[in-house]
Amino acid sequence: MIDKKTLLASLLGASVVLPLPALAQDSASDSDPVTLRMAYDADPVSLDIHEQLSGGILQLSHLTHDPLVRWTKDVKFEPRLAADWERIDDKTMRFTLRDGVKFHTGNDFTAKDVVWTINRLKRSADFKAIFDPIASATAIDEHTVEIKTHKPYPLVLNLATYIFPMDSEYYSGETEDGDPKDEIVKNGDSFASRHSSGTGPYEVVSRQQGVKVEFERFDDYWDKDSPGNVDRLVLTPIGENATRVSALLSGDVDFIAPVPPNDLDRVRADKNVELTTMSGTRIILMQLNQKRVEAFEDPRVRKAFNYAVNQQAIADRLMKGFATPAAQLSPKGYEGYNDSLEPRYDVEKAKELMKEAGYEDGFSVSMMAPNNRYVNDAKIAQAVATMLSRINVDVDLKTLPKAQYWGEFDDRAADIMMIGWHADTEDSANLFQYLTECPDPETGAGQYNAANYCNPELDEKVAQANVETDRAKRAEMLQAVEKALYDDAAFMPLHWQDLAWAAKKNVKLEPVVNVMNFPYLGDLVVEQ
Amino acid sequence: MIAFLIKRLMHAFVVMFVISVISFAIQSNLGDPIQQMVGQSVPESQRAELREELGLNDSFLVQYGRFATNALQGDFGYSYFFNEPTTEVIQRHLPATLELVIAATLIIVVFSVPIGVYCAIRPRSALSRFFMSVSIIGISIPVFLTAIMLIQLFAIGVDFSPFPVDTGWGQWLNGVLSTEGGMPSYGRGNDLTHLFGTWDSNFFSLDGLTYLVLPAVSLASIMLPLFIRLIRAEMLEVLQSEYVKFATAKGISLKRIYFVHALKNTMLPVITVGGVQLGTMVAYTILTETVFQWPGMGLMFLEAIQRSDIPLIVTYLMIVGLIFVVTNTLVDLIYGLVNPTVKLTGKPA
Numbered sequence: 001m002i003d004k005k006t007l008l009a010s011l012l013g014a015s016v017v018l019p020l021p022a023l024a025q026d027s028a029s030d031s032d033p034v035t036l037r038m039a040y041d042a043d044p045v046s047l048d049i050h051e052q053l054s055g056g057i058l059q060l061s062h063l064t065h066d067p068l069v070r071w072t073k074d075v076k077f078e079p080r081l082a083a084d085w086e087r088i089d090d091k092t093m094r095f096t097l098r099d100g101v102k103f104h105t106g107n108d109f110t111a112k113d114v115v116w117t118i119n120r121l122k123r124s125a126d127f128k129a130i131f132d133p134i135a136s137a138t139a140i141d142e143h144t145v146e147i148k149t150h151k152p153y154p155l156v157l158n159l160a161t162y163i164f165p166m167d168s169e170y171y172s173g174e175t176e177d178g179d180p181k182d183e184i185v186k187n188g189d190s191f192a193s194r195h196s197s198g199t200g201p202y203e204v205v206s207r208q209q210g211v212k213v214e215f216e217r218f219d220d221y222w223d224k225d226s227p228g229n230v231d232r233l234v235l236t237p238i239g240e241n242a243t244r245v246s247a248l249l250s251g252d253v254d255f256i257a258p259v260p261p262n263d264l265d266r267v268r269a270d271k272n273v274e275l276t277t278m279s280g281t282r283i284i285l286m287q288l289n290q291k292r293v294e295a296f297e298d299p300r301v302r303k304a305f306n307y308a309v310n311q312q313a314i315a316d317r318l319m320k321g322f323a324t325p326a327a328q329l330s331p332k333g334y335e336g337y338n339d340s341l342e343p344r345y346d347v348e349k350a351k352e353l354m355k356e357a358g359y360e361d362g363f364s365v366s367m368m369a370p371n372n373r374y375v376n377d378a379k380i381a382q383a384v385a386t387m388l389s390r391i392n393v394d395v396d397l398k399t400l401p402k403a404q405y406w407g408e409f410d411d412r413a414a415d416i417m418m419i420g421w422h423a424d425t426e427d428s429a430n431l432f433q434y435l436t437e438c439p440d441p442e443t444g445a446g447q448y449n450a451a452n453y454c455n456p457e458l459d460e461k462v463a464q465a466n467v468e469t470d471r472a473k474r475a476e477m478l479q480a481v482e483k484a485l486y487d488d489a490a491f492m493p494l495h496w497q498d499l500a501w502a503a504k505k506n507v508k509l510e511p512v513v514n515v516m517n518f519p520y521l522g523d524l525v526v527e528q
Numbered sequence: 529m530i531a532f533l534i535k536r537l538m539h540a541f542v543v544m545f546v547i548s549v550i551s552f553a554i555q556s557n558l559g560d561p562i563q564q565m566v567g568q569s570v571p572e573s574q575r576a577e578l579r580e581e582l583g584l585n586d587s588f589l590v591q592y593g594r595f596a597t598n599a600l601q602g603d604f605g606y607s608y609f610f611n612e613p614t615t616e617v618i619q620r621h622l623p624a625t626l627e628l629v630i631a632a633t634l635i636i637v638v639f640s641v642p643i644g645v646y647c648a649i650r651p652r653s654a655l656s657r658f659f660m661s662v663s664i665i666g667i668s669i670p671v672f673l674t675a676i677m678l679i680q681l682f683a684i685g686v687d688f689s690p691f692p693v694d695t696g697w698g699q700w701l702n703g704v705l706s707t708e709g710g711m712p713s714y715g716r717g718n719d720l721t722h723l724f725g726t727w728d729s730n731f732f733s734l735d736g737l738t739y740l741v742l743p744a745v746s747l748a749s750i751m752l753p754l755f756i757r758l759i760r761a762e763m764l765e766v767l768q769s770e771y772v773k774f775a776t777a778k779g780i781s782l783k784r785i786y787f788v789h790a791l792k793n794t795m796l797p798v799i800t801v802g803g804v805q806l807g808t809m810v811a812y813t814i815l816t817e818t819v820f821q822w823p824g825m826g827l828m829f830l831e832a833i834q835r836s837d838i839p840l841i842v843t844y845l846m847i848v849g850l851i852f853v854v855t856n857t858l859v860d861l862i863y864g865l866v867n868p869t870v871k872l873t874g875k876p877a
Binding site: 130 | 557558559560563564565566567568569570571572574577578581582606608609610611612676679680683684685709710711712713714715818819820821823828831833834835836
């Protein structure tokens with residue numbers, strides 16, 4: 001830490017002392033260095049990209065490392081460090097790696113780094129579950145890797161978007177304290193949490209947790225076709241929404257994310273900045289606990305609840321158009337997305353269904369929602385509670401800060417609970433596994449199924465889809481599951497949260513942002 | 529004097545003990561720190577393992593005992609988020625907060641004394657009335673609102689054009705109401721002067737000072753009007769007293785009466801209140817630092833709460849408790865110096 005500081009200080013000092021002609025020479029060869037100052041709501045918790053599975057870490061991964069394949073804007077696969085891939089059989093996938101790629105340390109990138117990285121991922125507490133299906137990874141030669149799965153597994157490419165090869169040579173051996181350099185430490189110091197060497201477009205120059213991270217473009221970055229022209233990135237975490245927006249509007253930073261919905265109009269109105277929005281993939285929904293409330297076992301009641309809630313109104317008024325009303329779990333672009341499903345809203349019909357089920361006079365339920373986790377979460381819960389009162393359901397709503405909410409959620413402490421979910425694998429099966437499958441503490445299925453909804457038949461279908469490597473066939477199966485869940489009104493879908501970024505006019509954000517919310521800043525063009 | 533200090537030291541220990549017990553007792557309501565450390569899809573078994581590793585499953589007494597034993601040896605534990613000893617984290621954030629408080633104090637002292645005295649000497653003048661009404665507004669606006677308004681006016685700028693642009697007076701009025709902006713709106717800037725250890729200062733460069741202005745003004749905005757009113761009220765009272773009337777009758781110059789005789793007696797209660805308010809100001813830094821993203825202890829504390837970073841929260845509370853005890857002790861000492869009739873130990877004279 002001290003070393004870094006003195007180094008930085010002397011660099012700064014040197015740049016001041018340096019005679020001007022030397023600087024002029026530098027800038028004569030190529031145009032002035034481009035700096036992008038950006039403000040996110042948080043900074044990555046660590047430089048170790050395997051320490052935590054979170055949006056912040058994935059955003060970092062795309063700066064300092066490069067994945068084998070990555071998602072395109074329309075949720076398709078794009079080759080990165082893997083130039084090509086081929087399915088050998090049901091359980092084997094062969095990746096051909098790009099030639100001439102270098103790590104930040106100058107080491108060559110080869111197949112053994114990929115194997116090393118996959119083995120490390122399988123040890124990481126956060127990534128272990130995702131990489132469970134993988135049986136082994138073998139280096140066939142310098143530039144070929146074979147990944148074998150336990151069972152036929154259709155999502156190998158989805159997993160490959162998480163494989164950001166790390167510099168195996170750099171992370172081998174022991175530190176001065178005798179700790180292995182490749183250890184993954186959640187709470188405490190480790191070599192990997194302070195040092196980083198990947199193949200990505202940017203190297204970390206300095207980092208002060210919670211204050212600032214500085215990146216510089218990697219000279220030997222393999223992707224020479226990338227139009228990216230940003231030489232230096234400065235990331236400042238600004239947690240306070242209003243301050244983040246002010247920092248952009250006052251010109252202190254060039255790029256902010258996320259843009260809080262309440263400030264969208266303010267950002268739009270400013271002529272110096274540009275707002276980019278996109279429908280997101282995080283679904284917000286309410287779960288009706290069948291174990292706590294007998295009435296929720298009746299699909300007619302669950303349907304009535306769905307018909308009583310006006311998702312369009314929530315998306316339009318509460319979210320100011322910053323959400324896409326949902327009728328299912330899978331967002332557009334996912335294989336399970338079933339375009340025949342429409343949001344339900346019809347209060348008369350809801351009343352009828354309640355009457356049919358014998359609850360004409362309604363009943364009382366408790367509801368819990370976080371108040372600082374999702375956009376407008378507490379207000380949404382309030383709106384839903386009000387809408388339910390129209391079918392004589394009396395809701396006792398309690399909202400909590402997220403730090404306290406999750407404990408209550410794990411305890412299934414209320415009859416109706418709010419949750420938002422984004423599938424780590426960008427795949428529908430992940431949504432079903434966590435949110436609607438019969439809860440099973442052994443396998444972890446239904447870990448977030450606070451509805452205690454259980455339909456073994458559907459679980460079986462999801463399991464079958466998960467060994468179906470024919471993508472078209474698989475999509476059909478998953479869409480059928482969505483339809484069945486919809487008909488059964490297993491939960492109350494509300495909307496997919498939209499995404500928003502804002503930047504100065506000369507920062508060409510639009511081409512590099514995506515629904516996964518990790519902008520490919522390596523390809524970012526800033527016009528001078 | 530020595531007895532007084534020893535008494536205060538014991539006082540400090542009791543305060544620290546109570547704070548540590550209370551903050552430890554509420555930790556179970558602060559939420560699960562594990563939730564902040566792992567991804568959403570991590571299975572319960574993994575979480576349980578981590579919980580065990582951090583000793584979160586032990587009983588309250590065991591956990592507190594472990595903490596107290598270590599704390600007595602100067603080890604306050606590791607921050608879950610920073611992965612560093614909490615004392616180091618706080619040391620790193622302390623200078624920023626102290627500088628902010630010092631800057632705000634300077635603003636308060638420089639403005640409150642002359643304005644307060646002026647308002648007392650000329651209570652009926654238009655300017656006094658103006659100061660009084662502005663100070664009422666200042667007291668009633670919350671700090672964060674002041675901060676956001678300052679950012680809008682001086683960092684972002686306001687383009688105001690309700691008056692006709694094609695006339696001279698319209699243009700002038702628009703110009704008066706609009707501001708250019710351009711002041712920095714967050715952080716401490718890049719041009720810090722390294723003093724020693726973890727102390728980087730904003731005070732020694734123009735760039736550093738520009739970053740300091742808005743946060744310091746908003747932090748001062750609550751206390752400044754309070755002090756103006758306090759000094760005015762005290763001064764008015766002193767000016768009514770017999771000895772001032774006597775001095776006036778003796779023909780001593782008004783300047784000397786106001787600024788030597790009266791002001792000295794006015795400052796006594798002001799110092800007492802000031803000392804107590806200084807502690808309060810440390811609390812207000814939480815709001816100011818959040819709005820301006822000033823990387824000090826207040827911002828750090830708020831984020832620690834959001835992350836359920838219990839060791840850091842406990843250490844912060846204890847250190848703020850210590851600051852309160854120390855400032856109160858200093859105030860009492862200064863009070864004794866200014867007014868020697870005050871007996872510190874409280875023994876009968």
